[in-house]
Amino acid sequence: MLKKGIILAIVIAFAAIFFNLFSSFNGNTELSDLSSYYAINEPAQVGAANLVTAIVVTYRGLDTLGEVVILFLSAAIVSFLLKLHYNEQNDEERKNGLRPSSEVLQTATRILVPIIFMFGAYVFINGHLTPGGGFQGGAIIASGFVLLLLAKPEMKINHQLINIIESISGISFVLVGILGILLADGFLDNNLFGLGTFGTLISAGAIPIIYIFIGLKVGSELSSIVGTFNETQKEN
Amino acid sequence: MEYFNIEYISIATGFLLILIGIFGILTQKNLLKIVIGFTLFDTGTHIVMVSIAYVRGRTAPIIDETINVSDAVNRIVDPLPQALVLTAIVIGLGVTALMLAYILKLNKEHKSLDIASFKDLKW
Numbered sequence: 001m002l003k004k005g006i007i008l009a010i011v012i013a014f015a016a017i018f019f020n021l022f023s024s025f026n027g028n029t030e031l032s033d034l035s036s037y038y039a040i041n042e043p044a045q046v047g048a049a050n051l052v053t054a055i056v057v058t059y060r061g062l063d064t065l066g067e068v069v070i071l072f073l074s075a076a077i078v079s080f081l082l083k084l085h086y087n088e089q090n091d092e093e094r095k096n097g098l099r100p101s102s103e104v105l106q107t108a109t110r111i112l113v114p115i116i117f118m119f120g121a122y123v124f125i126n127g128h129l130t131p132g133g134g135f136q137g138g139a140i141i142a143s144g145f146v147l148l149l150l151a152k153p154e155m156k157i158n159h160q161l162i163n164i165i166e167s168i169s170g171i172s173f174v175l176v177g178i179l180g181i182l183l184a185d186g187f188l189d190n191n192l193f194g195l196g197t198f199g200t201l202i203s204a205g206a207i208p209i210i211y212i213f214i215g216l217k218v219g220s221e222l223s224s225i226v227g228t229f230n231e232t233q234k235e236n
Numbered sequence: 237m238e239y240f241n242i243e244y245i246s247i248a249t250g251f252l253l254i255l256i257g258i259f260g261i262l263t264q265k266n267l268l269k270i271v272i273g274f275t276l277f278d279t280g281t282h283i284v285m286v287s288i289a290y291v292r293g294r295t296a297p298i299i300d301e302t303i304n305v306s307d308a309v310n311r312i313v314d315p316l317p318q319a320l321v322l323t324a325i326v327i328g329l330g331v332t333a334l335m336l337a338y339i340l341k342l343n344k345e346h347k348s349l350d351i352a353s354f355k356d357l358k359w
Binding site: 049082 | 241243244254255288290291296305308310312314315316318319325330334
């Protein structure tokens with residue numbers, strides 16, 4: 001009873017805080033100073049049509065590097081925690097007892113997975129022009145991978161390949177950042193070889209390159225997380 | 237009638253989601269349901285952050301043919317909180333994956349998902 005009272009009190013206290021925040025919010029009529037600076041100077045400084053991408057990759061590139069590191073850490077800890085120790089024989093027995101996934105799912109997977117992968121690649125290559133970017137494209141690729149796992153749960157995942165893709169794209173991201181020190185004004189500066197024409201695919205300097213690496217890295221990390229969870233299921 | 241504008245509605249929705257999340261975290265006994273509470277909390281925070289950045293009558297912060305480069309500052313919503321939310325979503329995903337991995341591990345050790353049955357670190 002006391003516990004329920006405390007819980008109720010906590011929720012009511014939060015509700016009071018939120019109500020105060022809500023009633024003091026008056027809506028915006030114009031951008032804040034910092035955002036106005038970004039909106040005015042971004043086309044000349046960074047050259048990406050998508051302002052969110054410009055902020056994520058260039059103005060706050062270090063934050064994104066840290067974010068990628070956090071995602072890498074969580075993928076690494078997940079695969080460390082769920083380390084496999086199942087034997088092949090159990091796997092075989094279990095496979096024989098399993099009902100195979102339905103015909104509809106298997107056929108749809110064969111058609112849809114390549115398209116989903118292609119859409120993911122499209123999203124992260126065009127991250128500087130359209131809504132989307134490396135993280136979103138990577139998540140789309142991982143969702144295609146989930147579909148693949150649903151259709152063939154007994155599928156063997158090539159962790160070696162995933163690790164290689166992930167490490168190479170992670171190192172390349174940092175290398176592009178270091179190139180910024182040598183060729184441009186500082187770490188992760190995108191103006192490596194000129195900015196290109198504003199609003200076209202080859203524009204915004206290094207942003208498309210960085211986003212391709214982030215997309216590959218995020219896609220392989222999320223796939224490895226999903227794959228590890230799936231493999232742990234087989235353990236008995 | 238000002239409170240029926242989109243930014244007020246979405247902020248209220250976000251706060252409501254946060255409250256439901258807190259309530260779920262505090263009352264549920266099942267570890268998986270606690271994780272669902274955390275993700276609701278997460279989503280609510282993201283909705284609040286994005287809707288605070290909204291400026292009425294403006295469009296997404298992407299400069300294309302319809303938005304002039306020189307006029308962009310008067311036509312777009314605030315891009316900064318959106319960039320922060322992008323970061324926050326990814327971190328939230330990593331944290332959720334970690335929580336689920338710990339739950340799997342705990343379930344393997346104790347054969348239970350009830351939080352009351354884990355007494356190892358209780359004081």
